[in-house]
Amino acid sequence: MIIGLGHNIRRRRKKLGLTQAELAEGIISVPYLSLIENEKAHPKPDILNPLAKRLRTSQKELLGVTDRHVLRKAENLIDKIRNALVYEDDQEAQSNLEELKQLADLIADPKVLIKTDLLEINCLIHFSEATYEEKLKAFETKWEQLEDDANLMVWYLRIKGNILFMKDQLDQALFYYKEAEKVIPQVTDELEKAYIYGNLGKTYLLSSNPSLGILYTEKAIAIMMRKDRWMEMCSMLNILGACHTHKGDYKDAIACFERVLRIADQFNFSKMLLSRTFHELGVCYLKLKDYNQAIASLHRSLEVVQPEKLPDWEVGSVHRVLCQTYLATGRLNQAEEHITQAISLLKGRERMKTECLIFLGQIHYLRENYAEFSQCYQEAIDTFLQLGTPEKVAHAAHTLGTYYIHSGHREEGVHYLLLAVEYYHRLVPGYDFDVLFPEPLQLT
Structure with a gap:
């Protein structure tokens, strides 16, 4: 085991605020101490004893022996x-x-x-x-030297990815999750594998790649089932259902959410899990254009969590979907009320907050407030560009460019339509083919 004596000496030295020179003085050379701390040399007791005394500890503790x-x-x-x-x-x-x-x-x-x-x-x-x-x-x-233990390395990489995920920096989060995936063959902790697969599934879902989201989430669910980790499995089922919703497989999505509700009846699960399930159900019904069911599920999402409290950003996310639903039914006052609440609650969640600007822009458009509409879309596009979300840049620029063309602002329209083309191309790379014709066949 590489992580051991050398790490304990370094950890203890740093805790006491000693430099290598201060610890080594009169005992060993600084280069030799450096070799010990990097696990490239192993001191004998006649060296270890004075080191332990100067570190105000015992040989036993430095060697990593604990009751x-x-x-x-x-x-x-x-x-x-x-x-x-x-x-x-x-x-x-x-x-x-x-x-x-x-x-x-x-x-x-x-x-x-x-x-x-x-x-x-x-x-x-x-x-x-x-x-x-x-x-x-x-x-x-x-x-x-954390990389010397695969289980701990994966956990560390997952935390790095989670921090970036929270900041809506999905590409950077995905980088760390993929780095963790490379280590998985050496990982013995099955739950760590499942957590990484689940994080990959959720990130691919939000990166508009639900097919890969399904692939990784199903891997996570299989491990959670083997380990009887029902709560985590239900969380993964919510992600799996959201992936199916995104793909338009609404029957499969509803089956996932209903399965969560059935399992939750058998266990004393956190109300937050149920809230998230009703939230995803509401999104699914919205896509199905079953607006009454969508509104009922979304309100249930907020009601079921009492007296527990959802984080502000999750409450804001529910209000955002309620806005979409009311917008689809033409109830602009209710839509504006919910989107205003969503924007105020989604501080720190730039991607979601920026999506709210799109819906606010749509409300302005329907009210014929065209200046406010274009301002919302321009601000949203600028933020989506900063966040590196090509699909959202493409769709928002497409809409704004089309509006400008139809309203007679050709130059602005062409600018945004070209931007849309650029970012659509990033989503679906074009097929490469030769410009020149091939040489004619020699017939015999």
Whole structure:
């Protein structure tokens, strides 16, 4: 195991604020200490003892030896925290994390310490604490050879991807998830594999590639079923159903959502899961043009979560779909009311917030407020360009360009239509063929 003595020496040295020169003085040379810390040399007891004294610890702790009872307790707490995050039990996750962090002072095993640090970052992200990026930087400095353990490396890459996903930077998030996928053959933790597959499925869904979304989400569901992880499996079923909705396979989508509701009847699941299921059902019914069912499901999404509270961005997302539904039925006042609420709640979710500008623009168009309509679309296109979402750039530019052409503004219309062509091309690359004719066949 490469992660061991050298990492413990470096970790302890940095914790005490010692330089390599200060630790090595009178004991060994700095280059030799560097070799030890990088696991390229293994000191004998006559060197390790004085190093341990200067580090105010014991040989035993530096060697990574920890009481088995303490290790079992720590691993049990780690499992409890991960489960609490899945079941949205924030209070239990927080209390168990505090206990685990106190226990960490008695632990020398670097694997457990890395898991503890990763869990703390996970919790900070889950609780929307702004310090998670600072903690992640400290983690990357502290554990320089993380790649030596595939299970921990995948977990770390998943966290990096999740942070970017939260910021709607889907291409960058996908990069880290794909890097994690490369490590999966060496991963022994089946749940980590499932989480990566699920994240890939969700990201491909939002990147307008529902076919790949289905492929990866089904992989995640298969693992969750084998492990009897019903809550996570239902979350994956919601993603799978959303992929089917995006593809226009509404029967398959509804089957996924109804399966979640049946399973939820058998377990004490978080109300947030049910809220998300009704949300996705509402989207599906909207696509089917069953507007009454869509409105009923979306309102149910907001009602079922009480007294629990959805994050603001999720409430905003429901209001956004309610706006679409009322817009489709011509009820512009209700549509505007919901889109205004959505915009105010979607702070920090730039992609969703920008989609709201499109719907607000449509409301202005139907009211013949054409200046406000074009302003909304221009602002949306600029933001979609910054976010790197080619499909949304193409569709919005196509609409705005068509409007300008029909309203006699040819120059502006051509500009936006050419932009649409450019970004449609990025979605569906053209077929390459030779310009010149082939040589004529020599007939005999």
